[in-house]
Amino acid sequence: MDQRSAFNSRQTDSRRAFLKTASAAVAGSFFAPAILGAEDKAGSKPPVLGEGAFQYEAIHNWGDIPKHIQWGETHGVCVDSAGLIYIKHRSKTKTPMDAIVVFDPAGKFVRSFGKEYHGGGHGIDVRKEGSDEFLYLSDTKHGVVAKTSLTGEVVWTIGRPAAPEHYKDTKQRYSPTNIAFAPDGGFYVGDGYGSHFIHKYTKEGKPEFYWGGSGTEPGKMKTPHGMWLDVRDGTPKIAVCDRANHRLQYFSLDGKHLGFVNTVSFPADIDIQGDIMVVSDLHARVTLFDKQNKVITHLGYDQDWTNKVLDGFKVRTQPETWQAGRFVHPHDACFDQEGNLFVTEWVSVGRVSKLKKLS
Template sequence: MTTTIFGSGEHQYRLDEGWGRLPDGWMLGDVAAVGVDGKDNVYVFHRGEHPMIVFDRDGNFLRSWGEDIFNRPHGISMGPDDTIFCTDDGDHTMRQLTLDGKVLMTLGYPGKPSAYQSGQPFNRCTHTAHAPNGDFYVSDGYGNARVHKYAPDGRHILSWGEPGTDPGQFNLPHNLVCDEDGYVYVADRENHRIQVFDGNGKYVAQWNNLHRPSGLYMTRGKCPICFIGEIGPYLRANFGWPNVGPRVSILSYEGTLLARIGTVPSAGTGPGQFISPHGIAADSRGDIYVGEVSYTGWPSLFPNEPIPEGLRCLQKFVKIETPQSAAPEEK
């Protein structure tokens, strides 16, 4: 039996089809975000009856939580000291929780958004990221064009950004990550770019070889790799165009394209295809987990077709060791 290989060069993967076994009668809704803890347990934040579902790396169900906490799951990031940060764009809140779902901190006012495009936190906040010194950032979001910086105890430090297309402006800051030098990478989705800032919001650079970057994950260490889930074209003007997604792109920390996963035409439910890759994470072995908001994306991509029952919203791609990736680093 031939195994289909996705990606290229040092970044090649095989699909672990059907990964993630749920209890009988359960099903996944739109998977907004995925996170991986230090034990390679996988946290799947989805829009369903059991918002946070936890699997081990082999796909065995471990537990669920969040049933009485979340309104509309959107983003998660793994914080320091075995905590998890969850953004809820329907509730306009960011919560820090233990790995078993105990709330430690809440920012924002549940159910009460700030004024639209006021710049004040939060109006449909989207994601969080953690600086090396313990500070964290919140992207905000669908109803704002801002990034907010906080101290570890939740004290607001500063904010930056405004609506627009110039450097430092945003058209839906949808996701963000930090590297170990403290730079902040923001998925400026509807401007089709990643913007790079220093820790105080000073513009540094941008990457433009992307289409609607939505999911965002960066590996640890020096010279990290960035995984980007890109949403495909929904507009009638470019609907169905090849080579613009949906797909997963793998870039260097300098923005150089290293590989892509996604067949052409890429929108679909076949192996290696995507509907709407919204959240992404990698484990310690380099395997990639991609969460998709497939139920939300389907009507835009396939307007004349009914939504299939049990639509796939989660995929795992297993890293294949290549001669290049397995070779020891030169001293």
């Protein structure tokens, strides 16, 4: 079952619950920040999202896409130390297409690669190891994670785990969605579209341990979709987007449950810069959290728009209906060195937005 089928099948009940409670929750605890510049009816000025010290100019359809690339669902984004932006997308074309497209900070095309990940493009993160940087890739179609150079040369590829009991049944799908980095040089892999387990590997790619599985109780997950190492309070821990359970779930480095953050709707992925955590939420918003995981602001949030987006998920295939300053299905978001945000969306024709920090 592909991502769209899995997404829709899991969302029938959760969407109803969300639509019933979201308005009350927002009214009680948060507020929908105004989109500044909305009075610019000619559309000549990009809308401004956020408030106070967190205001961003929203530049949709960012990046000079080359002719040989036809955006599919834009799933992942990361930024290297030189400021280059890497976008990973899932094209539906019959002919294999480069799944990774690289732009400079001005949006100019630099290079593309990764035909071997065609149709499975999902998670992408960059890590500095010594003087070199590497990409860590998750492929949901081919069931692999890979470590490559910044230009795509493969260091290693890891497929379906061999040892755990939950993979002895050949019918059990293995479909890794994202990776988080461990302080010891190892990494964690979330089997978000498969068994709902998280696997810990050494820096050499050797399996160490795993935890999780499907469920709603503490320590269990339904679609551990995105993850990040959170060290903001001085104690390293793993924050997991427990997506279909509508929560973030925190774990110790050895997989022990620590707690929940429930002020999310349908969290897809995480990035942290300094004390600020950004969560891309598939329910049409991007949320910033402070060091205590209190909501700072929901970027692009509007309840009426969210209701429209979640009504049968038709909007994701109707770009003519998209509104400036609103998101459809944010799938990933990350900071660059200047505090700008890049947002990729799970929409049929792909969309990358740059949120240029103004304050």
